[in-house]
Amino acid sequence: xxxxxxxxxxxxxxxxxxxxxxxxxxxxxxxxxxxxxxxxxxxxxxxxxxxxxxxxxxxxxxxxxxxxxxxxxxxxxxxxxxxxxxxxxxxxxxxxxxxxxxxxxxxxxxxxxxxxxxxxxxxxxxxxxxxxxxx
Amino acid sequence: xxxxxxxxxxxxxxxxxxxxxxxxxxxxxxxxxxxxxxxxxxxxxxxxxxxxxxxxxxxxxxxxxxxxxxxxxxxxxxxxxxxxxxxxxxxxxxxxxxxxxxxxxxxxxxxxxxxxxxxxxxxxxxxxxxxxxxx
DNA sequence: CTCATCTGTAATTATTTTTGTTACAGTACA
DNA sequence: TGTACTGTAACAAAAATAATTACAGATGAG
Numbered sequence: 024x025x026x027x028x029x030x031x032x033x034x035x036x037x038x039x040x041x042x043x044x045x046x047x048x049x050x051x052x053x054x055x056x057x058x059x060x061x062x063x064x065x066x067x068x069x070x071x072x073x074x075x076x077x078x079x080x081x082x083x084x085x086x087x088x089x090x091x092x093x094x095x096x097x098x099x100x101x102x103x104x105x106x107x108x109x110x111x112x113x114x115x116x117x118x119x120x121x122x123x124x125x126x127x128x129x130x131x132x133x134x135x136x137x138x139x140x141x142x143x144x145x146x147x148x149x150x151x152x153x154x155x156x157x158x
Numbered sequence: 159x160x161x162x163x164x165x166x167x168x169x170x171x172x173x174x175x176x177x178x179x180x181x182x183x184x185x186x187x188x189x190x191x192x193x194x195x196x197x198x199x200x201x202x203x204x205x206x207x208x209x210x211x212x213x214x215x216x217x218x219x220x221x222x223x224x225x226x227x228x229x230x231x232x233x234x235x236x237x238x239x240x241x242x243x244x245x246x247x248x249x250x251x252x253x254x255x256x257x258x259x260x261x262x263x264x265x266x267x268x269x270x271x272x273x274x275x276x277x278x279x280x281x282x283x284x285x286x287x288x289x290x291x292x293x
Numbered sequence: 294c295t296c297a298t299c300t301g302t303a304a305t306t307a308t309t310t311t312t313g314t315t316a317c318a319g320t321a322c323a
Numbered sequence: 324t325g326t327a328c329t330g331t332a333a334c335a336a337a338a339a340t341a342a343t344t345a346c347a348g349a350t351g352a353g
Binding site for chain 3: 025026027028058059061062079080081082083084106107
Binding site for chain 1: 159160161162163164165166168169172173176189190191192193232236241242243244245246247248249250251252255256257258260261264265268271272275276278279280283288291292293
């Protein structure tokens with residue numbers, strides 16, 4: 024991942040967890056992350072679909088956590104935002120070569136296993152644990 | 159990582175391991191990966207600096223493994239090619255905000271731990287193990 | 294000793310990804 | 324009924340990645 028989606032999502036969720044139930048506007052959140060409000064809304068949209076966040080439109084609206092921070096694992100956040108493979112892209116190798124023909128299959132296997140380890144590691148910590156670090 | 163550096167490096171090394179000591183030209187390797195020879199040479203250059211590969215210039219030249227495939231861990235290959243953080247980039251948050259001010263520090267910590275798990279997982283397998291999968 | 298075949302590297306361009314911006318319809322409260 | 328929001332789309336800008344070209348220098352074959 025060479026994008027900031029994970030950091031952004033975790034920032035949004037941390038803010039919401041940190042301010043216990045209060046509705047935060049995308050403008051406010053964007054101000055804290057130092058990012059464009061429209062971008063923040065896009066991220067929020069993703070996090071809504073996955074049930075982490077709920078939001079209210081209109082005057083006085085904003086976002087808040089849809090479930091307790093204890094019940095959001097960092098691994099779930101990672102899964103929500105991951106757009107590319109953990110270890111990067113594949114090539115489109117030459118099928119006439121023994122190695123070329125098979126390598127993507129083996130990479131699939133390897134990436135799968137590797138991602139499992141990563142998820143297991145991230146699942147050790149939930150959003151509340153992470154938010155507790157802020158003082 | 160949204161580049162194909164890891165797949166490329168592993169492909170190069172697999173070819174070299176697979177063809178036991180034979181010198182392979184960058185052109186040949188590039189043909190198997192389906193990539194530009196100059197790009198392949200750049201990758202090789204990196205892998206040479208780390209002592210995985212040696213090469214010979216001039217007529218009849220090419221690359222070969224500088225140490226036995228058993229002694230190259232996949233984790234080392236990952237370390238060789240990693241250019242970006244595993245979980246992606248940070249933002250430059252607003253220091254006036256409690257969360258914004260501290261989050262990158264906490265992300266550092268988290269990323270560090272996460273990368274440790276990843277490395278441990280990758281270290282379970284060496285280049286020979288991986289190459290054995292090809293038939 | 295000279296030609297053909299390679300590596301190593303730099304410089305440049307093209308492509309793709311990622312981020313940022315603007316705009317606006319629709320919602321909801323006061 | 325105005326104001327403050329969300330939700331999206333469309334577009335532009337910037338950054339990362341890949342591809343191409345070029346060429347100096349190494350090396351072995353004849």
